[in-house]
Amino acid sequence: MLTINKLNFSYGDMQVLWNIDLAVHEGEIVTVVGANGSGKSTTLKNISRLVAPQSGNIDFQGENINSLESHQVVERGLVQVPEGRKIFPEMTVLENLRMGSFIKSARPTREANVERVFTMFPRLKERQKQLGGTMSGGEQQMLAIARGLMTNPKLLLLDEPSLGLSPLFVKIIFEIIQEINKQGVTILLVEQNVFQSLKISDRAYVLETGRIVLSGTGSELLSNDHVKKAFLGM
Ligand SMILES: Nc1ncnc2c1ncn2[C@@H]1O[C@H](COP(=O)(O)OP(=O)(O)OP(=O)(O)O)[C@@H](O)[C@H]1O
Ligand SMILES: [Mg+2]
Structure with a gap:
């Protein structure tokens, strides 16, 4: 579904991604784990076209998307939920969700999608009239994911x-990711919560200072000595 070949990326003259090869097959949950500053967010930004690679290819469903703009990849079904939530604080929960259906192809299914995400996130339904900015951190994270689903990704x-969430919310978020995946959405996840994310992943990649140093199934990486030492404190 998604194939990345020899991706190189620099901010100015600072190269932060080196020859990244990564694939996501339809139906999978794939995770990229790595320390702070290893290039996880930058990898996602290259895929969703928020930044442009120096070299290398990114293909989505057989089409090279290197030269597309970010709204064009959203229209093709490739949607990023950004780090740090970025919901609209002055809009209600319901307005935030409706804003998620900004692309033409998502408008006909907008109200059906509102119902769908309310079933998945009952707390958003209860708080649909509340201003986004007054929701708790975990609730805003749910809202950001729910808004991503409004585009039929x-x-x-x-x-x-799961960043900054209490253990209970972390558990809920990981259950929801699995539920979204069961409903037919392929997932590429970037996480610091290495144990939880490897547990739910079909496959995963380890990124270190901009290079993929390991890859394998979730369970292979969970029992890998390097992963245990570097990320699991074992
Ligand atoms: N806009 C930017 N301009 C210059 N350098 C940047 C910019 N954004 C990120 N970087 C640098 O690129 C490197 C990779 O950053 P990135 O945000 O991709 O890391 P990350 O793995 O997502 O880290 P974290 O776990 O802290 O979110 C870091 O050294 C960072 O300082
Ligand atoms: Mg990041």
Whole structure:
């Protein structure tokens, strides 16, 4: 579904991604784990076309998307939920959700999608009239994911969805990611919560200072000595 070949990327003259090869097959949950500053968010930004690579290819569903703009990849079903939530604080929960259906192809299914995400996130339904900015951190994270679903994504990119959440919310978020995946959405996840994310992942990649140093199935990486030492404190 998504194939990245020899992706190189620099901010100015600072190269931060080196020859990244990465694939996501339809139906999978794939995770990229790595320390702070290793290039996880930058990788997602290259995929969702928020930044442009220096070299290398990014293909989505057989089409090279290197030269597309970010709204064009959203129209093709490739949607990123950004790090740090970025909901509209002055709009209600319901207005935030409706804003998610900004692309033409998502408008006919807008109200059906509101119902769908309210079923998935009962708390958003209860708080639909509340201003986004007054929701708790975990609730805003749910809202950001729910808003991403309003565009009918085929591939959802999630940047650290569990960041800053209490253990209970972390558990809920990981259950929801699995539920979204069961409903037919392929997931590319970036996470610091290495244990939880590897547990739910079909496959995963380890990124270190801009290079992929390991890849394998979630369970292979969970039992890998390097992963255990570097990320699991074992
Ligand atoms: N806009 C920018 N301009 C210059 N350098 C940047 C910019 N954004 C990120 N970087 C640098 O690129 C490198 C990779 O950053 P990136 O945000 O991709 O890391 P990350 O793996 O997502 O980290 P974190 O876990 O802290 O979110 C870092 O060294 C960072 O300082
Ligand atoms: Mg990041």
